[in-house]
Amino acid sequence: MENQPILSVRNLTKKFGGLTAVNNVDLDIYPGEVVALLGDNGAGKSTLIKCVSGVHSPTSGRVTFQGEDVNFSNPIEARDRGIETIYQDLALANNLDVAGNIFLGREKEKSYLGGLIRSLDDKFMRDRSAEALESLHVEIPSLKAPIETLSGGQRQAVAIARAVYWDAKLMIMDEPTNNLGVPEQKKVLELINALRDRGVPVILISHNLPDVFAVADRLVVMHRGQKVTEKKISDTNSEEVVQYMVGALDDTRKAEVVG
Amino acid sequence: MTDGATKNIKEPGKNASKTILLSLMQVWAWVFLACLVLAFIVAVPLVSGSSVSFLSVRNSQNILVAITPVLLLGLGQTFVIISGGIDLSVGWVMSFASVISALALRGAFNAGLPLPLAVLAGLAMAVVGCGMIGLFNGVIIAKLKVPPFIVTLGTSFIVRGMALLMSENTTVIGLPRGVRNYGNESMMYYVRGDGGGFYFFQKPELTVELLRRMDRIITYPVLMTALVVAVAIYALKRTKFGRYTYAIGGNEVAAVRAGVPVERHIIKLYVLSSVTAGIAGFLSMLRFTAGSAVIGDPLLLSSIAAVIIGGVSLFGGSGTVVGTVIGALIIAVLTTGLVMLNVPSFWQFIVVGAVVILAVLIDQTRDIIKNKIGSS
Numbered sequence: 001m002e003n004q005p006i007l008s009v010r011n012l013t014k015k016f017g018g019l020t021a022v023n024n025v026d027l028d029i030y031p032g033e034v035v036a037l038l039g040d041n042g043a044g045k046s047t048l049i050k051c052v053s054g055v056h057s058p059t060s061g062r063v064t065f066q067g068e069d070v071n072f073s074n075p076i077e078a079r080d081r082g083i084e085t086i087y088q089d090l091a092l093a094n095n096l097d098v099a100g101n102i103f104l105g106r107e108k109e110k111s112y113l114g115g116l117i118r119s120l121d122d123k124f125m126r127d128r129s130a131e132a133l134e135s136l137h138v139e140i141p142s143l144k145a146p147i148e149t150l151s152g153g154q155r156q157a158v159a160i161a162r163a164v165y166w167d168a169k170l171m172i173m174d175e176p177t178n179n180l181g182v183p184e185q186k187k188v189l190e191l192i193n194a195l196r197d198r199g200v201p202v203i204l205i206s207h208n209l210p211d212v213f214a215v216a217d218r219l220v221v222m223h224r225g226q227k228v229t230e231k232k233i234s235d236t237n238s239e240e241v242v243q244y245m246v247g248a249l250d251d252t253r254k255a256e257v258v259g
Numbered sequence: 260m261t262d263g264a265t266k267n268i269k270e271p272g273k274n275a276s277k278t279i280l281l282s283l284m285q286v287w288a289w290v291f292l293a294c295l296v297l298a299f300i301v302a303v304p305l306v307s308g309s310s311v312s313f314l315s316v317r318n319s320q321n322i323l324v325a326i327t328p329v330l331l332l333g334l335g336q337t338f339v340i341i342s343g344g345i346d347l348s349v350g351w352v353m354s355f356a357s358v359i360s361a362l363a364l365r366g367a368f369n370a371g372l373p374l375p376l377a378v379l380a381g382l383a384m385a386v387v388g389c390g391m392i393g394l395f396n397g398v399i400i401a402k403l404k405v406p407p408f409i410v411t412l413g414t415s416f417i418v419r420g421m422a423l424l425m426s427e428n429t430t431v432i433g434l435p436r437g438v439r440n441y442g443n444e445s446m447m448y449y450v451r452g453d454g455g456g457f458y459f460f461q462k463p464e465l466t467v468e469l470l471r472r473m474d475r476i477i478t479y480p481v482l483m484t485a486l487v488v489a490v491a492i493y494a495l496k497r498t499k500f501g502r503y504t505y506a507i508g509g510n511e512v513a514a515v516r517a518g519v520p521v522e523r524h525i526i527k528l529y530v531l532s533s534v535t536a537g538i539a540g541f542l543s544m545l546r547f548t549a550g551s552a553v554i555g556d557p558l559l560l561s562s563i564a565a566v567i568i569g570g571v572s573l574f575g576g577s578g579t580v581v582g583t584v585i586g587a588l589i590i591a592v593l594t595t596g597l598v599m600l601n602v603p604s605f606w607q608f609i610v611v612g613a614v615v616i617l618a619v620l621i622d623q624t625r626d627i628i629k630n631k632i633g634s635s
């Protein structure tokens with residue numbers, strides 16, 4: 001890809017006390033690509049993306065977003081810059097309706113008597129939410145029902161619609177298909193494709209290799225905090241990826257041996 | 260692209276009977292209240308003689324006067340519990356407010372202020388004094404992450420000590436005589452029977468005979484409570500403040516991630532709860548023309564009962580102000596009705612307790628049915 005990366009991470013290290021969770025990792029994400037982040041449990045995937053999304057601040061290293069060095073002190077700052085993160089749980093308030101969630105923390109208000117009295121502009125928020133869902137070809141039975149009545153996949157769609165509505169520049173999804181049934185997983189993959197079509201790059205953390213091969217353009221494998229390889233989907237296969245995930249293959253080691 | 264998600268939409272009619280049951284359970288408190296009122300309308304004249312009527316102007320006004328403190332305590336509590344917290348200090352905060360507003364009113368009046376201003380000084384003292392207690396609760400809960408149950412339990416004892424200290428362990432009396440009017444008069448009067456009728460704004464000059472037949476409709480404390488209720492309904496339903504309250508109760512982590520100022524909001528909620536308790540204390544001071552350090556404590560559990568009967572989930576995330584109003588009405592109607600039926604007073608407690616448990620059972624069953632419909 002000849003264009004500039006939206007996100008680049010350089011020499012990023014994150015230590016928790018004596019434990020090095022992420023060790024000197026480089027990562028570039030370009031517009032409109034889906035990059036899968038793979039690795040065994042505890043490999044450091046979540047920690048790496050939390051350093052990007054403002055949950056953690058890196059022990060050392062640099063994060064550049066849209067050409068500027070960034071050092072977010074909390075997830076809200078990152079989100080205001082257009083980095084949206086989606087988790088399987090904890091991302092939505094289940095007792096609120098779809099619009100309540102899409103606009104949470106950024107509600108649209110109407111004001112009366114010169115701003116003395118303000119009320120929520122529910123109609124505006126509901127209409128925009130319906131549009132955002134429609135643009136992703138998602139259908140939700142009732143926009144007014146609390147989202148606890150929705151299926152896991154529909155909730156994931158609401159979270160994605162929120163990111164789309166607020167014009168996300170980078171979407172990070174940490175195991176978004178975990179705990180979903182098979183048709184729901186398919187739906188989430190379709191949504192990831194829809195994001196790519198809109199030019200929104202996606203970092204996808206997943207343990208599900210078929211998913212990754214179905215949707216990603218590139219994959220990055222981590223092992224014990226280090227990035228052990230980075231490959232185009234078309235240049236690799238599941239067996240090879242598994243070898244990297246368990247540490248049998250390691251490009252950093254190969255580089256040492258060769259050079 | 261329309262598979263998966265859309266196919267899960269339930270077919271209408273499939274769960275019709277369950278849906279009807281569900282909607283009935285949604286509004287059971289209304290139905291229950293209506294049945295209670297009807298039952299008492301029929302039973303009271305039978306038991307106590309045909310001249311006594313349950314829904315008389317006098318009796319309905321008595322019920323309203325009786326529920327104002329419980330309702331005010333319950334209002335703040337409604338917001339706090341929806342957010343996933345609890346405020347156990349409101350009973351003693353109300354007592355504290357009764358004492359300090361009496362002291363402030365008396366002091367201001369003795370210093371030469373006209374009565375209306377002295378009354379305002381009493382109100383200001385109650386609001387500010389209790390607001391500080393709420394701030395204390397809120398900061399410790401939100402910033403230091405101490406569980407609300409523990410913080411407000413502790414505060415409850417502290418405020419109890421302060422209220423007893425400031426009242427010197429007795430009732431604060433010696434308030435100007437006119438205070439009575441603020442606490443007991445109204446803008447509307449109704450005189451029953453011959454030569455009677457409605458009177459507005461001014462207490463009618465009447466013969467002793469007629470005065471005995473006069474009732475005050477919506478006394479000032481009831482009016483003020485009604486205003487607070489209206490504001491609370493609006494705030495919870497229609498504003499950001501209410502939306503954040505639900506969001507925090509539903510999923511605090513999600514609220515934080517979405518940029519909701521969660522800590523600040525939690526602090527505001529405890530201030531709100533203390534302030535409504537403060538208003539309750541102030542109004543009871545006006546009503547009894549005295550500050551009392553023991554007035555609020557017995558009302559704490561009644562107010563929580565009203566909130567629960569009204570359908571607010573103790574786990575947070577759901578409930579309404581109107582529900583709490585219904586809950587408070589159910590308690591007041593039950594209590595008053597049983598008294599009019601000459602039922603010994605301990606039965607009131609037993610019945611109210613049973614209704615609280617019944618309410619939670621109904622809510623739980625409703626959730627189970629809802630989930631069944633949702634997943635089928």
Ligand SMILES: Nc1ncnc2c1ncn2[C@@H]1O[C@H](COP(=O)(O)OP(=O)(O)OP(=O)(O)O)[C@@H](O)[C@H]1O
Pocket residue numbers: 016019020021039040041042043044045046047048
């Ligand atoms: N907040 C924390 N404090 C201390 N150690 C942590 C913290 N977060 C993660 N770790 C540790 O860092 C290492 C990497 O964890 P991380 O969650 O990034 O792994 P992961 O690749 O996301 O694993 P999984 O696939 O199980 O989600 C683990 O050893 C973990 O125990």
Ligand SMILES: [Mg+2]
Pocket residue numbers: 045046047174
């Ligand atoms: Mg992880």
